[in-house]
Amino acid sequence: MxxxxxxxxxxxxxxxxxxxxxxxxxxxxxxxxxxxxxxxxxxxxxxxxxxxxxxxxxxxxxxxxxxxxxxxxxxxxxxxxxxxxxxxxxxxxxxxxxxxxxxxxxxxxxxxxxxxxxxxxxxxxxxxxxxxxxxxxxxxxxxxxxESSKFTKMENILFPTDYWSKYKIKELRSLIEIAEEYMAKITVLHVKELPENDLTDKQEQNKKHLKNCLKEVPYQFTEIQGKLMPDAILEHIEDHDFQLLAMMNKEHSFFERLLIKQNVDQIGFHVKIPFLIIRDTSEVTN
Missing domain, CATH: 3.40.50.620 (HUPs)
Incomplete structure (x- = not known):
């Protein structure tokens, strides 16, 4: 229960x-x-x-x-x-x-x-x-x-990541359970802010680890280039049919950049879908 x-x-x-x-x-x-x-x-x-x-x-x-x-x-x-x-x-x-x-x-x-x-x-x-x-x-x-969000069937979930953390499977469990319950697809989004920012070996390992964690649910990996992480997330939500935004929350992470904006014009619009915030206690790998 x-x-x-x-x-x-x-x-x-x-x-x-x-x-x-x-x-x-x-x-x-x-x-x-x-x-x-x-x-x-x-x-x-x-x-x-x-x-x-x-x-x-x-x-x-x-x-x-x-x-x-x-x-x-x-x-x-x-x-x-x-x-x-x-x-x-x-x-x-x-x-x-x-x-x-x-x-x-x-x-x-x-x-x-x-x-x-x-x-x-x-x-x-x-x-x-x-x-x-x-x-x-x-x-x-x-x-x-x-405040404007009403329940609709969960079909598509957006999960942004920078691949710097090797996520703990127990902390991903709430996200995976939602995907299993609704047979929803998880879209893993990585934003490549600069063209030269290729994934490091550690990031590639963490990406492989994440794929293994999500193996029991439908998922896809996608990448956006040339945009800042917070802006790219908000725009991707606006342009696609997602019912849930899921994010890992680590202190001083990109989530905090998304969370707080000093000027409403920098956001451009407000997130209108529910979002699941999961505490991330994993170590950041370099």
Whole structure:
């Protein structure tokens, strides 16, 4: 049974991510944890011992959190009745990222699914700030659902790589399982930013290793030349019919270049498909 954690702030964007997740795992036995976190605008003395849950002093944020989770669960059961799915609500006096990591360990969570918002100003994160912080700190894969994205059958998955890492098969497992479940093809994309940037022997070895990791699912390898990695990824998504973007997240990787843009004009458009971000703990080879 899969265990899925879905953070919510009770917005339309968060509800869209919930709907996507319930459709995505419709045929699987799964337990969903619906999480809402809250922190006070002004700290009281009882927060030092754990907040209202310990002191029994009323706090409006606790009431809002519990009522919102109850309403969300009621809506789910009404709109998405499914005997394969079970639910548990979690209202936590904590920061979102810390609570996600604590629940990951406590509940053995397999995947985080959360909504994202597009950039709305000159200096914005195209994922939305909450998603950025979660992705940076999460110990497990995060499936980010853009606010305009609706569930469609998974047929084509884009997986960009620079071949500098020899990926661990256990960390690729979430991607492979999705491809197996939907019989989807994985397109492995390499961007050759400069004509003289041929693959090194180590990169060729890592490419061969990746092929071996993907041997149980349909896949193809493709290369784009003369463009910067982030721009090439976004353009390739725009030009082809992909239902999912999957990326490995290593600190200071090309993912971070894609993740943060100081000017919305540099992005040109927003990613409109869901994207799976997988923590990469493999060593970089030179």
């Amino acid at each position: 899969k265990t899925i954690l879905i953070p919510t702030d009770f917005s339309d964007n968060a509800w869209n991510a919930i709907c996507y997740a319930l459709e995505f795992f419709k045929e699987e036995t799964a337990k969903f944890y619906l999480l809402h976190t809250y922190t006070p605008v002004f700290y009281r003395m009882d927060y030092l011992i754990g907040g209202p849950a310990y002191s029994a002093i009323p706090d409006i944020k606790v009431d809002v959190s519990l009522a919102g989770l109850e309403r969300t669960l009621k809506d789910i059961k009404k709109q998405f009745p499914n005997p394969n799915h079970s639910f548990e609500t979690v209202s936590a006096f904590n920061t979102l990222t810390d609570e996600i990591n604590e629940l990951t360990d406590e509940k053995n969570i397999d995947l985080v699914v959360m909504g994202t918002k597009g950039a709305t100003g000159a200096k914005q994160l195209f994922l939305g700030s909450n998603a950025v912080f979660v992705i940076r700190k999460a110990k497990i894969p995060v499936l980010a659902i853009p």
